[in-house]
Amino acid sequence: MSHLIIQDLHKSFGDLRALQGVDMVVEKGEFFVLLGPSAAGKTTTLRMVCGIERADQGRVVFDGEDVTGAEVRGRDMAMVFQTFALYPHMTIFDNLAYPLRQSGMAKADVVQRVNEVAEMLRLGHTLARKPGTASGGEQQRVAIGRALVRRPSLLLLDEPLTNLDAKLRFDTRAEFKRLHRELGMTIVYATPDELEALSMGQRIALLRGGRIVQTGTPDELYTKPQDTYVAGMVGSPKVNLIPAIRRGADDAPLVEMPFGAVQNGPWADALKPFPVGSELIFGFRPHDVAPATDTGGDDGDGGGTMRIAAKVHLIEPLGDVVILDLTAGETQLKMVLPEEQAIRYSVGDDVPVNLRVENSFLFARETGTAIC
Amino acid sequence: MFGKRKERGLREAGWGQTLFAGAIGLIYFFPVLWIIMTAFKTRTDALATPPKFIFTPTLDNFVSVFWRVSQQGNEAISTGFGLYFFNSVFVAASGVLLALIIGTLAAYGFSRYPLKGNDTYLFVILTTRMLPPIIVIIPIFLMFRLTGMSGSYYGVILLYAAFNLPFSIWMMKSFFDELSGDVEDAARLDGSSERGVFFRICLPQLKAGLAATAVFALILTWNEFLFALLLTGSDTRTVPVAMARTIGGELGVDWGLLAAIITLFLIPVFGVTYLLQNHLLRGVTFGTIKK
Known part of the structure; x- marks a missing residue:
């Protein structure tokens, strides 16, 4: 059953149009990632799912029930804020106990639950302290603990790792996957970091300017980007995008780039209807470039590879x-090597x-959309 | 050595700096010190030229704050100072408390639920404090006469509350503005009611802000003279008014008596400020929100 359905969600803040028709469906038990740069609408989407923000238009259906205009409290969901949003005047124990006490749980049960969560998140030694005296990692675990303690069926995470240092971020990524597997709850996770998205998400929705550009598994986004934006957002180091022109015969298209021409890519059939002279963008991953080991080889029309004469420009x-970083004539491209x-x-x-031409992409230059 | 000090986060001042700071402090504190010394001097010592720094202290002035000798010279008559002192405490405390309660609620509203033209309303509230009190005192005096509030406790208390309200609203609003909205949203998600958000989440974070606002309002109210002079009766008279009434008379100003009244008058403000100083110094940011 679909756990969370968002339909045509719109939201404006004054002149700023934060969301312009967001649609998404999250399945029960899924780890769903909202990926996008800042101001793409990730936080706004999460805030409307939990009801803190009211939608101008559209619907939020949770557990089969329309909750678009419903009150915030009483929803079977919890959220971890980017700022952690801990209660600064309460001890960490009281922070963790707060959601339980609000629900009127008996004292002894509250203590037991809090201790369980504290143990799971290794917070036992901090319980008597105030959040202000805890380290960044501890504060973040408190924020997660406070969300987990009442065992919501949906957990919303708003860039929970942004405020942590690199090492901690790495550890916590694995921690989230473990928690998701062990607790089996549905997670919607917002992040601007494609590594987080690719490593944790079962499905990813890529947002730009308040719209979802593409939704799919990490593999789909990586291998079948719908436009140059998706190709650029997913994958590190960034995809190589080279301006190109359509040449060749009507039924034997050729893609001409400054450093040579290529044909027979996965996009070859889709390219046929495009008139000769159409402006294109040719894309390929830095991982799909390798040094030519032999001096012979083919020249791009046979075994699915294209030879480029390049010069090393920069080494990272x-x-x-x-x-x-290589240069081929005037063109720059990147290659990754062990x-x-x-x-x-x-x-x-x-x-x-x-x-490797078989893994390459082709986009129309004007719109940026994929040709495939 | 220097590095080690830096590591601890504080640098101890040397003797030279401490003495210098102490000297500056003494210059600022000197008028207060002089008044307190005068309170313990006999009339002759108080008026001596050059001024006396070494003298035999006496408590006579403090006795005459409360009692004076009758004209026949055989009876001690109460000056009523105890009542005036109570009046000052009661009126100031009630006025400040009222202003703080209303001001905090209003500030929360202005901060969290801004109206159309919010800033205009806030400005209008402040304009009531732009007129010099001497201008508004006449209409207020007439209103008090008309409504029979003249000389009553609640009249002065209401006036002092109104007097402190603009300041309380502005100050508390700035404190509310600094609180993280995320924390309140988190509380709502955690199942808190709106009342719970205000009382259990917002207010406890603003103890320092409340303390600071209370102290400033209290000092203003405590020292207020003009309204008290015209609007209190003989039963509700406050200390500043009583103080003014000791000036004059056939012997001129009794400096020792005046100084003794001022010394007693300083004690409550000192006390409150001392009790709240940790809150005042701590400020309102607690460092649990990363911005």
């Missing part, structure tokens, strides 16, 4: 992998590379 070591392969190269070297 990232530990186990290295990003090589560290042991990359040490062979230094800035200024000529590197002939092969591009």
